[in-house]
Amino acid sequence: MVSAEPPGSVGTAPEDAGPGVRRVAVASCIGTTIEFYDFFIYGTAAALVFPTVFFPALGATAGTVASFATFAVAFIARPVGAMLFGHFGDRIGRKKTLVSTLLLMGISTLLIGLLPGADTIGVAAPIILVLLRFAQGFAVGGEWAGATLLTAEYAPPGRRGLYAMFPQLGPAIAFALSSGTFLFTGMAFGDTNEAFLSYGWRIPFIFSIVLVGIGLYMRLAIKETPVFRAEMAAKEKSLLRDGDPAEKQTLPFLEVLRFQSREVLLAAGALAIMFAFFYMGTAYLTSYATTTLGYDRPFVLVVGIASSFVFGGAIVLSALYSDRVGRRRVIMVSCAFSIVWALALFPLLDSGSPVAFVIGMMVTLAIFGIAYGPCGALLPEMFATRYRYTGAGLGYNLAGVLGGAIPPLIAAPLAASFGSIAIGVMLAALGVLSLICTAGLVETRHRAL
Numbered sequence: 001m002v003s004a005e006p007p008g009s010v011g012t013a014p015e016d017a018g019p020g021v022r023r024v025a026v027a028s029c030i031g032t033t034i035e036f037y038d039f040f041i042y043g044t045a046a047a048l049v050f051p052t053v054f055f056p057a058l059g060a061t062a063g064t065v066a067s068f069a070t071f072a073v074a075f076i077a078r079p080v081g082a083m084l085f086g087h088f089g090d091r092i093g094r095k096k097t098l099v100s101t102l103l104l105m106g107i108s109t110l111l112i113g114l115l116p117g118a119d120t121i122g123v124a125a126p127i128i129l130v131l132l133r134f135a136q137g138f139a140v141g142g143e144w145a146g147a148t149l150l151t152a153e154y155a156p157p158g159r160r161g162l163y164a165m166f167p168q169l170g171p172a173i174a175f176a177l178s179s180g181t182f183l184f185t186g187m188a189f190g191d192t193n194e195a196f197l198s199y200g201w202r203i204p205f206i207f208s209i210v211l212v213g214i215g216l217y218m219r220l221a222i223k224e225t226p227v228f229r230a231e232m233a234a235k236e237k238s239l240l241r242d243g244d245p246a247e248k249q250t251l252p253f254l255e256v257l258r259f260q261s262r263e264v265l266l267a268a269g270a271l272a273i274m275f276a277f278f279y280m281g282t283a284y285l286t287s288y289a290t291t292t293l294g295y296d297r298p299f300v301l302v303v304g305i306a307s308s309f310v311f312g313g314a315i316v317l318s319a320l321y322s323d324r325v326g327r328r329r330v331i332m333v334s335c336a337f338s339i340v341w342a343l344a345l346f347p348l349l350d351s352g353s354p355v356a357f358v359i360g361m362m363v364t365l366a367i368f369g370i371a372y373g374p375c376g377a378l379l380p381e382m383f384a385t386r387y388r389y390t391g392a393g394l395g396y397n398l399a400g401v402l403g404g405a406i407p408p409l410i411a412a413p414l415a416a417s418f419g420s421i422a423i424g425v426m427l428a429a430l431g432v433l434s435l436i437c438t439a440g441l442v443e444t445r446h447r448a449l
Helices: 017-048 060-091 094-114 124-154 160-189 194-200 202-220 226-242 252-291 297-325 327-349 354-382 385-418 421-439
Strands: none
Touching: 017 060, 017 094, 017 124, 017 160, 017 202, 017 252, 017 297, 060 094, 060 124, 060 252, 060 385, 094 124, 094 202, 124 160, 124 226, 124 354, 124 385, 160 194, 160 202, 160 297, 160 354, 194 202, 226 385, 252 297, 252 327, 252 354, 252 385, 252 421, 297 327, 297 354, 327 354, 327 421, 354 385, 385 421
């Protein structure tokens, strides 16, 4: 079923959608690739390096838990970033806000690469690490909604899933890049020797500043979206006619809560399992494979690179298919698969077969990709233009807290207390929650932005 337009939606397609949309799509893809590259190298380092560098006194298990606790901090920061950057994105524009998120992420990542370890500056090292990780999460909280809005608001009618797919491909490319850079530095320095632990792991973080420069150039070269320009023109005309500044003073965050809080909560619940599968696949399974299953790091990183192509392909196919059958139906398929796969994943991994690990990683990320492809169009379509940046960002990043922060953090204690099957039960429960919330959504693919 197709619902009526949410309050304040602009009911016409952008008149200049065609000429600039490909440039915007490429720029959005490059931007999200850089943002998520910075985000993922932290996850890889949290699994492979940080327990030794920043938490050496805690031992292997406690150090891993502490390392993933710092990983989870970013997800707490993401809704805060969504609110702040969403405010400016809805007030001053998508483009200017995205330049700010890119710079914040780049500087934070560079500083992590330059941060001395606990052996050098003691307890200050993990404290500073947490603050920089918070800044990373703060930046990503404002990044995703803006990048998807750029493409969704430029896209021609009937092809929004196609064009909103491009920023969604950023995480797939970024995961391949982050795994590849750690693979290269590990091979160059030897990932168990002193050189790698002291400075070899820092190279991916420092290298990211080069990518940030490229992304900044691309973002400065594109124009503000025609939908946002039309919304601003309508506001100016209304103010000139009515002379009432009340709407200008209303906070986008408060408008979202007033008009579409239900949509924010349903979006968060619907996408929770997507985040759980993604961060279990990209971060926790990397740690589980090296510490519990005993695979060497180069093998795990190569599997990560191969898996990124699989879930990138799933993103493309599901996004394209969502233009034909709808976003909601495709995401429900992903949720249904996730419930079954969650219960099968860890028994498969614990069989000890390297082939089983390859299958486990690839299928987990493919199921994630099936949901991730359509959500780039779904969330922008759910919210009115005047608070779309804030609404889409809140729904997406609250899902990140529920599915991305909690499961990787409690997975190790669950496995230690009840065995690895407990992780599967937790993921299956999240899958049921997401299926119910997705069923509560209405189809949006025919909505005009």
